[in-house]
Amino acid sequence: MTHIVFLRGINVGGHKKIKMADLRERLLAIGFVNVQTYIQSGNIVLNTTKTKNEIAALIKKDLHEGFGFDVPVLVMAAEEIxxxxxxxxxxxxxxxxxxxxxxxxxxxxxxxxxxxxxxxxxxxxxxxxxxxxxxxxxxxxxxxxxxxxxxxxxxxxxxxxxxxxxxxxxxxxxx
The missing domain is CATH 3.30.70 (Alpha-Beta Plaits)
Structure with missing residues (x-):
């Protein structure tokens, strides 16, 4: 299933910097597929069979481990948007x-x-x-x-x- 993911407060004013190429690579490494990002503010489309809560928890944990900071993660279906x-x-x-x-x-x-x-x-x-x-x-x-x-x-x-x-x-x- 396709999900849209929004990360709050990354790459704003030089804080919580994450390169989108690095983010895509990390998300692929933890099992998501067809990962796409749009601009630098943490907008992601990905495919997985996991629930929204599971997706958010996995991404939040990976961002903390990989980049050293906590980021609120919102997962929505395209239909919701x-x-x-x-x-x-x-x-x-x-x-x-x-x-x-x-x-x-x-x-x-x-x-x-x-x-x-x-x-x-x-x-x-x-x-x-x-x-x-x-x-x-x-x-x-x-x-x-x-x-x-x-x-x-x-x-x-x-x-x-x-x-x-x-x-x-x-x-x-x-x-």
Missing amino acids: EAILKHNPFASEAISKNLYFALLHNAPEPENNGRLKAADYPNEAFEITDNCVYLNCKIGAGKAKLSNNVIEQKLMVTATTRNLRTLQKMVELAR
């Missing part, structure tokens, strides 16, 4: 380069949703679901106040954020 893209509440009103998706490792508690909604983000619109925070960063992500770290702090869940093009490409690679 397709559904996220299909249900994007900002698809018709936003410039595509301003659309971001904070993929959530777990569904946030309803009271935590309120914590995020209570804060003021004047140039950003967002919608929260069980597996994604849809973001329309109207003045660009670089100036956005609603960062991945803020989403994690307010919702109290691990998240990793990707842009529209990356999610579209991951679905394409998975097919």
Whole structure:
């Protein structure tokens, strides 16, 4: 079965550096097949019969052993990403380069949703679901106040954020 894997926080600002060629090699060595990566931010498509939890645990362990740091690992099916893209509440009103998706490792508690909604983000619109925070960063992500770290702090869940093009490409690679 084909899975899409997202690593959180690698190759950002010179921290947690991993070359994609090295990552592909390591993933092949621990038994995954048809491993593909997209850009340098830890986007992977791979095939395996293992469950999502098994995949995440194996990759997390291997990254720790091979590179010496812990990285949150999110595993999703292509169909899950397709559904996220299909249900994007900002698809018709936003410039595509301003659309971001904070993929959530777990569904946030309803009271935590309120914590995020209570804060003021004047140039950003967002919608929260069980597996994604849809973001329309109207003045660009670089100036956005609603960062991945803020989403994690307010919702109290691990998240990793990707842009529209990356999610579209991951679905394409998975097919």
